[in-house]
Amino acid sequence: MSVNSYEKPDFWSKKAFSEGYPARSVYKLKEINEKYNLFTKNAHVLDLGSAPGSWTVFILRTLENTGKLVSVDLKPLAKNVKGNNLVFFQGDLYDEALRERIKAEGPYDAVVCDAAPPTTGNRLIDTSRSAGLVELAFYYAQTMLKEGGNFAVKIFQGSDTRALTNQMKDLFSGHRSFKPTACRSESFETYLIGMQKKGGSI
Template identity: 40%
Template sequence: MKKKKNTRQDFYFKKAKKENYPARSVYKLQEIDKKYRLIKPGDFVLDIGCAPGSWMLYLAERAGRKGKVVGVDIADLKIPLKGNMEFIKQDIRELAGSFGRDFDVIVSDVAPETSGIHSVDVGRSLELAETALSIAEKALKPGGKFVCKLFEGEGVEKFLEEAKNIFSFVKPFRPKAVRKHSREFYLIVRNFKNELGSKSL
Protein backbone atom coordinates (compact mmCIF):
# COMPACT_ATOMS: atom_id res chain seq x y z
CA MET A 1 0.00 0.00 0.00
CA LYS A 2 2.82 2.39 0.88
CA LYS A 3 4.49 1.75 -2.44
CA LYS A 4 1.28 2.59 -4.28
CA LYS A 5 0.95 5.86 -2.37
CA ASN A 6 4.52 6.89 -3.20
CA THR A 7 4.00 5.99 -6.85
CA ARG A 8 0.91 8.19 -7.01
CA GLN A 9 2.60 11.20 -5.42
CA ASP A 10 5.73 10.69 -7.51
CA PHE A 11 3.54 10.90 -10.61
CA TYR A 12 2.33 14.41 -9.74
CA PHE A 13 5.81 15.53 -8.70
CA LYS A 14 7.33 14.37 -11.98
CA LYS A 15 4.44 15.80 -13.99
CA ALA A 16 4.90 19.23 -12.37
CA LYS A 17 8.63 19.17 -13.03
CA LYS A 18 8.09 18.16 -16.66
CA GLU A 19 5.51 20.91 -17.22
CA ASN A 20 7.65 23.57 -15.46
CA TYR A 21 5.47 24.13 -12.41
CA PRO A 22 7.33 24.62 -9.10
CA ALA A 23 4.83 22.52 -7.10
CA ARG A 24 2.50 19.57 -7.64
CA SER A 25 -0.41 21.51 -6.08
CA VAL A 26 -1.19 22.95 -9.51
CA TYR A 27 -3.03 19.73 -10.40
CA LYS A 28 -5.47 20.29 -7.55
CA LEU A 29 -6.38 23.64 -9.07
CA GLN A 30 -6.49 22.20 -12.58
CA GLU A 31 -9.02 19.56 -11.52
CA ILE A 32 -11.12 22.15 -9.69
CA ASP A 33 -11.09 24.40 -12.75
CA LYS A 34 -12.11 21.64 -15.13
CA LYS A 35 -14.89 20.34 -12.89
CA TYR A 36 -16.36 23.67 -11.77
CA ARG A 37 -15.40 26.00 -14.67
CA LEU A 38 -13.53 28.30 -12.33
CA ILE A 39 -11.54 30.52 -14.71
CA LYS A 40 -12.37 32.03 -18.07
CA PRO A 41 -10.35 34.29 -20.39
CA GLY A 42 -10.36 37.91 -19.25
CA ASP A 43 -10.92 37.14 -15.55
CA PHE A 44 -9.35 39.29 -12.84
CA VAL A 45 -8.05 36.88 -10.20
CA LEU A 46 -6.62 37.18 -6.67
CA ASP A 47 -4.32 34.34 -5.56
CA ILE A 48 -3.92 34.31 -1.76
CA GLY A 49 -0.84 32.43 -0.54
CA CYS A 50 0.53 32.26 -4.09
CA ALA A 51 4.12 31.09 -3.42
CA PRO A 52 5.92 29.25 -4.90
CA GLY A 53 3.80 30.18 -7.92
CA SER A 54 2.27 27.08 -9.53
CA TRP A 55 -1.31 28.26 -9.06
CA MET A 56 -0.40 31.74 -10.23
CA LEU A 57 1.15 30.37 -13.44
CA TYR A 58 -1.91 28.26 -14.20
CA LEU A 59 -4.31 31.10 -13.43
CA ALA A 60 -2.38 33.50 -15.66
CA GLU A 61 -2.44 31.00 -18.52
CA ARG A 62 -6.20 30.55 -18.16
CA ALA A 63 -7.01 34.25 -17.69
CA GLY A 64 -5.05 35.14 -20.81
CA ARG A 65 -3.81 38.49 -22.07
CA LYS A 66 -7.01 40.33 -21.26
CA GLY A 67 -7.09 38.96 -17.72
CA LYS A 68 -4.87 39.58 -14.71
CA VAL A 69 -3.67 37.63 -11.68
CA VAL A 70 -2.63 39.36 -8.46
CA GLY A 71 -0.69 37.10 -6.08
CA VAL A 72 -0.08 37.79 -2.40
CA ASP A 73 2.32 35.94 -0.09
CA ILE A 74 4.97 36.59 2.55
CA ALA A 75 7.28 34.11 0.78
CA ASP A 76 9.09 34.72 -2.50
CA LEU A 77 7.89 33.34 -5.81
CA LYS A 78 9.95 30.76 -7.69
CA ILE A 79 8.62 31.79 -11.08
CA PRO A 80 9.21 34.75 -13.41
CA LEU A 81 6.28 37.15 -13.64
CA LYS A 82 4.43 37.38 -16.94
CA GLY A 83 2.73 40.46 -18.34
CA ASN A 84 -0.65 39.67 -16.78
CA MET A 85 0.78 38.88 -13.32
CA GLU A 86 1.41 41.09 -10.28
CA PHE A 87 3.02 39.99 -7.01
CA ILE A 88 2.59 41.66 -3.61
CA LYS A 89 4.99 40.40 -0.93
CA GLN A 90 2.98 41.00 2.21
CA ASP A 91 0.89 39.22 4.83
CA ILE A 92 -2.62 38.95 3.41
CA ARG A 93 -4.04 39.86 6.82
CA GLU A 94 -2.45 43.29 6.45
CA LEU A 95 -4.15 43.77 3.07
CA ALA A 96 -7.62 42.58 4.02
CA GLY A 97 -9.24 45.98 3.50
CA SER A 98 -7.08 47.16 0.61
CA PHE A 99 -8.95 45.69 -2.35
CA GLY A 100 -11.94 47.11 -4.14
CA ARG A 101 -14.74 44.99 -5.58
CA ASP A 102 -12.58 44.12 -8.58
CA PHE A 103 -12.13 40.35 -8.75
CA ASP A 104 -14.01 37.71 -10.72
CA VAL A 105 -12.26 34.89 -8.87
CA ILE A 106 -10.39 34.61 -5.56
CA VAL A 107 -8.42 31.49 -4.64
CA SER A 108 -6.65 30.64 -1.40
CA ASP A 109 -4.22 27.74 -1.07
CA VAL A 110 -2.59 29.28 1.98
CA ALA A 111 -1.74 26.98 4.89
CA PRO A 112 -0.28 27.71 8.33
CA GLU A 113 2.94 26.29 9.71
CA THR A 114 1.91 22.97 11.21
CA SER A 115 2.47 22.04 14.84
CA GLY A 116 1.68 18.35 14.53
CA ILE A 117 -1.31 18.81 16.83
CA HIS A 118 -4.41 18.35 14.68
CA SER A 119 -6.78 20.60 16.64
CA VAL A 120 -4.22 23.42 16.68
CA ASP A 121 -3.48 23.10 12.97
CA VAL A 122 -7.18 23.04 12.07
CA GLY A 123 -7.73 26.18 14.15
CA ARG A 124 -4.87 28.00 12.45
CA SER A 125 -6.12 26.91 9.04
CA LEU A 126 -9.61 28.18 9.84
CA GLU A 127 -8.23 31.57 10.88
CA LEU A 128 -6.58 31.94 7.48
CA ALA A 129 -9.72 30.69 5.73
CA GLU A 130 -11.82 33.24 7.63
CA THR A 131 -9.47 35.99 6.44
CA ALA A 132 -9.73 34.77 2.85
CA LEU A 133 -13.54 34.59 3.07
CA SER A 134 -13.67 38.11 4.50
CA ILE A 135 -11.56 39.37 1.61
CA ALA A 136 -13.79 37.53 -0.88
CA GLU A 137 -16.87 39.16 0.63
CA LYS A 138 -15.33 42.61 0.13
CA ALA A 139 -13.39 42.16 -3.11
CA LEU A 140 -15.46 39.86 -5.36
CA LYS A 141 -17.76 41.16 -8.04
CA PRO A 142 -21.40 39.98 -7.81
CA GLY A 143 -21.52 36.46 -9.24
CA GLY A 144 -17.85 35.89 -8.40
CA LYS A 145 -16.18 32.61 -7.40
CA PHE A 146 -14.04 31.63 -4.42
CA VAL A 147 -11.87 28.57 -3.69
CA CYS A 148 -10.35 27.95 -0.28
CA LYS A 149 -8.22 25.19 1.24
CA LEU A 150 -9.47 23.69 4.51
CA PHE A 151 -8.69 20.76 6.81
CA GLU A 152 -11.35 18.50 8.29
CA GLY A 153 -11.97 19.23 11.95
CA GLU A 154 -13.90 21.20 14.53
CA GLY A 155 -15.26 24.52 13.30
CA VAL A 156 -15.32 23.63 9.61
CA GLU A 157 -19.09 23.08 9.45
CA LYS A 158 -19.66 26.53 10.93
CA PHE A 159 -17.34 27.99 8.29
CA LEU A 160 -19.35 26.27 5.55
CA GLU A 161 -22.54 27.80 6.92
CA GLU A 162 -20.92 31.24 6.86
CA ALA A 163 -20.00 30.70 3.21
CA LYS A 164 -23.60 29.72 2.39
CA ASN A 165 -24.76 33.11 3.65
CA ILE A 166 -22.49 34.81 1.12
CA PHE A 167 -22.64 32.48 -1.89
CA SER A 168 -25.50 30.58 -3.51
CA PHE A 169 -23.31 27.55 -4.38
CA VAL A 170 -21.07 25.93 -1.73
CA LYS A 171 -19.43 22.53 -2.32
CA PRO A 172 -16.61 20.69 -0.49
CA PHE A 173 -14.30 18.92 -2.96
CA ARG A 174 -11.23 16.71 -2.61
CA PRO A 175 -9.01 16.70 -5.74
CA LYS A 176 -7.21 13.49 -6.71
CA ALA A 177 -3.81 15.16 -6.22
CA VAL A 178 -4.44 15.59 -2.48
CA ARG A 179 -2.23 13.17 -0.56
CA LYS A 180 -4.09 9.99 0.36
CA HIS A 181 -3.95 10.34 4.16
CA SER A 182 -4.34 14.12 4.26
CA ARG A 183 -7.42 15.75 5.81
CA GLU A 184 -7.14 18.54 3.27
CA PHE A 185 -10.02 19.50 1.00
CA TYR A 186 -11.19 22.56 -0.90
CA LEU A 187 -14.34 24.59 -0.61
CA ILE A 188 -15.71 25.56 -4.01
CA VAL A 189 -18.12 28.49 -3.88
CA ARG A 190 -19.79 30.34 -6.74
CA ASN A 191 -22.32 33.08 -7.33
CA PHE A 192 -21.31 35.70 -4.80
CA LYS A 193 -24.40 37.56 -3.59
CA ASN A 194 -24.31 41.34 -3.84
CA GLU A 195 -25.17 43.72 -1.02
CA LEU A 196 -28.89 43.50 -1.76
CA GLY A 197 -28.90 39.72 -1.49
CA SER A 198 -29.46 39.05 -5.18
CA LYS A 199 -27.16 36.82 -7.17
CA SER A 200 -25.74 36.48 -10.65
CA LEU A 201 -25.95 33.02 -12.18
Protein backbone atom coordinates in the same frame (compact mmCIF):
# COMPACT_ATOMS: atom_id res chain seq x y z
CA MET B 1 3.26 8.43 7.79
CA SER B 2 6.83 9.70 8.07
CA VAL B 3 7.78 13.29 7.43
CA ASN B 4 10.34 12.23 4.82
CA SER B 5 7.72 10.51 2.68
CA TYR B 6 6.12 13.94 2.07
CA GLU B 7 9.49 15.19 0.80
CA LYS B 8 9.95 12.36 -1.71
CA PRO B 9 8.71 13.35 -5.20
CA ASP B 10 5.57 11.46 -6.17
CA PHE B 11 3.75 11.18 -9.50
CA TRP B 12 2.15 14.60 -9.19
CA SER B 13 5.40 16.32 -8.17
CA LYS B 14 7.30 14.82 -11.09
CA LYS B 15 4.48 15.75 -13.47
CA ALA B 16 4.47 19.34 -12.16
CA PHE B 17 8.20 19.79 -12.62
CA SER B 18 8.07 18.34 -16.13
CA GLU B 19 5.31 20.78 -17.10
CA GLY B 20 7.04 23.85 -15.67
CA TYR B 21 5.12 24.25 -12.41
CA PRO B 22 6.92 24.92 -9.09
CA ALA B 23 4.82 22.40 -7.10
CA ARG B 24 2.29 19.58 -7.34
CA SER B 25 -0.51 21.74 -5.95
CA VAL B 26 -1.24 23.00 -9.47
CA TYR B 27 -3.27 19.87 -10.25
CA LYS B 28 -5.63 20.60 -7.37
CA LEU B 29 -6.57 23.96 -8.89
CA LYS B 30 -6.67 22.48 -12.38
CA GLU B 31 -9.23 19.86 -11.30
CA ILE B 32 -11.24 22.40 -9.30
CA ASN B 33 -11.39 24.78 -12.25
CA GLU B 34 -12.34 22.05 -14.71
CA LYS B 35 -15.18 20.97 -12.41
CA TYR B 36 -16.49 24.34 -11.21
CA ASN B 37 -15.28 26.80 -13.86
CA LEU B 38 -14.05 29.37 -11.35
CA PHE B 39 -12.40 31.55 -14.00
CA THR B 40 -11.73 31.71 -17.73
CA LYS B 41 -9.93 34.07 -20.11
CA ASN B 42 -10.38 37.79 -19.45
CA ALA B 43 -11.05 37.19 -15.74
CA HIS B 44 -9.67 39.33 -12.92
CA VAL B 45 -8.32 36.84 -10.36
CA LEU B 46 -6.90 37.15 -6.83
CA ASP B 47 -4.52 34.35 -5.75
CA LEU B 48 -3.90 34.32 -1.98
CA GLY B 49 -1.06 32.34 -0.41
CA SER B 50 0.48 31.88 -3.82
CA ALA B 51 4.19 31.03 -3.29
CA PRO B 52 6.06 29.32 -4.84
CA GLY B 53 3.62 29.99 -7.66
CA SER B 54 2.05 26.86 -9.13
CA TRP B 55 -1.49 28.24 -8.93
CA THR B 56 -0.21 31.57 -10.26
CA VAL B 57 1.37 29.89 -13.30
CA PHE B 58 -1.79 27.87 -13.98
CA ILE B 59 -3.97 30.97 -13.78
CA LEU B 60 -1.62 32.90 -16.08
CA ARG B 61 -1.70 30.07 -18.62
CA THR B 62 -5.50 29.96 -18.41
CA LEU B 63 -5.82 33.72 -18.89
CA GLU B 64 -3.47 33.64 -21.91
CA ASN B 65 -2.31 37.24 -21.48
CA THR B 66 -5.89 38.47 -20.98
CA GLY B 67 -7.50 39.71 -17.78
CA LYS B 68 -5.41 40.32 -14.70
CA LEU B 69 -3.93 38.29 -11.85
CA VAL B 70 -3.03 39.64 -8.43
CA SER B 71 -0.92 37.19 -6.44
CA VAL B 72 -0.02 37.55 -2.74
CA ASP B 73 2.22 35.69 -0.29
CA LEU B 74 4.60 36.23 2.62
CA LYS B 75 7.30 34.54 0.55
CA PRO B 76 8.48 35.45 -2.96
CA LEU B 77 7.33 33.61 -6.04
CA ALA B 78 9.77 31.36 -7.88
CA LYS B 79 12.01 33.44 -10.16
CA ASN B 80 10.52 32.05 -13.37
CA VAL B 81 6.93 32.95 -12.41
CA LYS B 82 6.25 36.03 -14.51
CA GLY B 83 3.48 37.57 -16.61
CA ASN B 84 2.62 40.89 -18.21
CA ASN B 85 -0.79 40.72 -16.53
CA LEU B 86 0.60 39.66 -13.12
CA VAL B 87 0.79 41.93 -10.07
CA PHE B 88 2.59 40.36 -7.08
CA PHE B 89 2.49 41.65 -3.53
CA GLN B 90 4.83 40.14 -0.93
CA GLY B 91 3.45 40.64 2.55
CA ASP B 92 1.11 39.56 5.33
CA LEU B 93 -2.54 39.06 4.34
CA TYR B 94 -3.54 40.40 7.77
CA ASP B 95 -1.76 43.72 7.13
CA GLU B 96 -4.32 46.50 6.63
CA ALA B 97 -2.12 48.57 4.30
CA LEU B 98 -1.52 45.54 2.09
CA ARG B 99 -5.25 44.75 2.06
CA GLU B 100 -5.94 48.24 0.76
CA ARG B 101 -3.39 47.79 -2.04
CA ILE B 102 -4.96 44.47 -3.01
CA LYS B 103 -8.45 45.96 -2.92
CA ALA B 104 -7.35 48.84 -5.14
CA GLU B 105 -6.47 46.31 -7.86
CA GLY B 106 -9.97 44.81 -7.72
CA PRO B 107 -12.78 43.98 -7.75
CA TYR B 108 -12.23 40.36 -8.73
CA ASP B 109 -14.11 37.73 -10.72
CA ALA B 110 -12.52 34.94 -8.67
CA VAL B 111 -10.63 34.63 -5.39
CA VAL B 112 -8.59 31.48 -4.75
CA CYS B 113 -6.57 30.60 -1.67
CA ASP B 114 -4.20 27.69 -1.16
CA ALA B 115 -2.65 29.13 2.01
CA ALA B 116 -1.84 26.71 4.82
CA PRO B 117 -0.43 27.31 8.29
CA PRO B 118 2.91 25.86 9.40
CA THR B 119 1.93 22.40 10.62
CA THR B 120 2.79 21.14 14.11
CA GLY B 121 1.62 17.54 13.85
CA ASN B 122 -1.10 18.32 16.39
CA ARG B 123 -4.32 18.07 14.39
CA LEU B 124 -6.33 20.26 16.76
CA ILE B 125 -3.81 23.09 16.49
CA ASP B 126 -3.33 22.69 12.74
CA THR B 127 -7.06 22.65 11.94
CA SER B 128 -7.65 25.68 14.16
CA ARG B 129 -4.92 27.65 12.42
CA SER B 130 -6.25 26.58 9.03
CA ALA B 131 -9.74 27.77 10.01
CA GLY B 132 -8.27 31.17 10.82
CA LEU B 133 -6.81 31.42 7.32
CA VAL B 134 -10.13 30.38 5.80
CA GLU B 135 -11.87 33.15 7.76
CA LEU B 136 -9.31 35.59 6.36
CA ALA B 137 -9.91 34.33 2.81
CA PHE B 138 -13.66 34.78 3.40
CA TYR B 139 -12.97 38.41 4.30
CA TYR B 140 -11.21 38.95 0.98
CA ALA B 141 -14.02 37.23 -0.91
CA GLN B 142 -16.71 39.20 0.90
CA THR B 143 -15.07 42.60 0.39
CA MET B 144 -13.30 42.23 -2.97
CA LEU B 145 -15.24 39.68 -5.04
CA LYS B 146 -17.73 40.90 -7.64
CA GLU B 147 -21.34 39.85 -7.45
CA GLY B 148 -21.55 36.53 -9.30
CA GLY B 149 -17.86 35.81 -8.61
CA ASN B 150 -16.40 32.47 -7.53
CA PHE B 151 -14.21 31.34 -4.65
CA ALA B 152 -12.03 28.39 -3.60
CA VAL B 153 -10.11 27.97 -0.35
CA LYS B 154 -8.12 25.15 1.23
CA ILE B 155 -9.12 23.95 4.69
CA PHE B 156 -7.80 21.31 7.07
CA GLN B 157 -10.96 19.47 8.09
CA GLY B 158 -11.78 19.82 11.77
CA SER B 159 -14.40 20.98 14.24
CA ASP B 160 -14.69 24.39 12.54
CA THR B 161 -15.44 23.01 9.07
CA ARG B 162 -19.24 22.86 9.46
CA ALA B 163 -19.48 26.45 10.70
CA LEU B 164 -17.28 27.68 7.86
CA THR B 165 -19.38 25.74 5.36
CA ASN B 166 -22.48 27.45 6.74
CA GLN B 167 -20.84 30.82 6.09
CA MET B 168 -20.56 29.82 2.44
CA LYS B 169 -24.37 29.52 2.31
CA ASP B 170 -24.69 33.17 3.33
CA LEU B 171 -22.17 34.45 0.80
CA PHE B 172 -22.71 32.27 -2.28
CA SER B 173 -25.66 30.90 -4.27
CA GLY B 174 -23.91 27.53 -4.54
CA HIS B 175 -21.27 25.86 -2.38
CA ARG B 176 -19.41 22.56 -2.33
CA SER B 177 -16.71 20.70 -0.42
CA PHE B 178 -14.30 19.02 -2.81
CA LYS B 179 -11.10 16.99 -2.41
CA PRO B 180 -9.10 16.89 -5.68
CA THR B 181 -7.42 13.69 -6.81
CA ALA B 182 -3.98 15.28 -6.40
CA CYS B 183 -4.48 15.67 -2.63
CA ARG B 184 -2.45 13.10 -0.76
CA SER B 185 -4.73 10.30 0.38
CA GLU B 186 -3.59 10.59 3.99
CA SER B 187 -4.09 14.36 4.06
CA PHE B 188 -7.09 15.88 5.87
CA GLU B 189 -7.14 18.90 3.57
CA THR B 190 -10.07 19.66 1.32
CA TYR B 191 -11.40 22.71 -0.52
CA LEU B 192 -14.49 24.81 0.03
CA ILE B 193 -15.92 26.07 -3.26
CA GLY B 194 -18.25 29.06 -3.49
CA MET B 195 -20.10 29.78 -6.72
CA GLN B 196 -21.95 32.94 -7.75
CA LYS B 197 -21.42 35.42 -4.94
CA LYS B 198 -24.70 36.93 -3.80
CA GLY B 199 -25.37 40.65 -4.14
CA GLY B 200 -26.00 43.07 -1.31
CA SER B 201 -24.44 43.23 2.15
CA ILE B 202 -23.78 40.01 4.05
